[in-house]
Amino acid sequence: MEFKKVLQKDFATNFAEDPEGEIKKATASDERGLGFDASFALDGDADTFWGTKDDVKSASLEIDLTKGADGGKKSISRIVLQEQIEFGQRVTAFKVLAQQNRKWVPIAEGTTIGYKRILRFAKTEAEKLKIEFEGKAALCISEVGVY
Numbered sequence: 001m002e003f004k005k006v007l008q009k010d011f012a013t014n015f016a017e018d019p020e021g022e023i024k025k026a027t028a029s030d031e032r033g034l035g036f037d038a039s040f041a042l043d044g045d046a047d048t049f050w051g052t053k054d055d056v057k058s059a060s061l062e063i064d065l066t067k068g069a070d071g072g073k074k075s076i077s078r079i080v081l082q083e084q085i086e087f088g089q090r091v092t093a094f095k096v097l098a099q100q101n102r103k104w105v106p107i108a109e110g111t112t113i114g115y116k117r118i119l120r121f122a123k124t125e126a127e128k129l130k131i132e133f134e135g136k137a138a139l140c141i142s143e144v145g146v147y
Helices: 002-010
Strands: 026-028 058-064 074-083 091-100 103-110 117-126 128-135 140-146
Touching: 058 140, 074 091, 074 128, 091 117, 103 117, 128 140
Parallel strands: none
Antiparallel strands: 026 058, 058 128, 074 117, 074 140, 091 103, 091 128
16 A cells, blocks of 8 residues: 555656647657657557657657646656657657756666557656657657656
8 A cells, every 4th residue: 555655646647748739848859740749658558659750760759747827947867758659669768868957967868668668767846858769660658758
């Protein structure tokens, strides 16, 4: 029960969530087209995803944490990444950068993501996040959560 309480506290507020793409928190360096734009990585729906064109295996997703009702930079310590796993595991490497005082600072990195990858790191103040992905095929990112 104690562990459950810790998880509920740690993952209580997803600063990236943007249901229906109403706030336009996400932008991407490449998008497959209509129905696969960056906002689908933040919509809370595991059946939708941000996708790149077939020949694009390297792309970035930028999330503006200052947009929304609560505004301002956020103190974060966890990121959850999910691939649209029905198309297979495509990501081979990624790097997470936080924008602090208009400079990009690396805060986490990894290799594969698969169904779900949870990253923990020291509390960091951030205005925006940029996730740079490398893959073996077109990228299909189902969800990104920032806590």
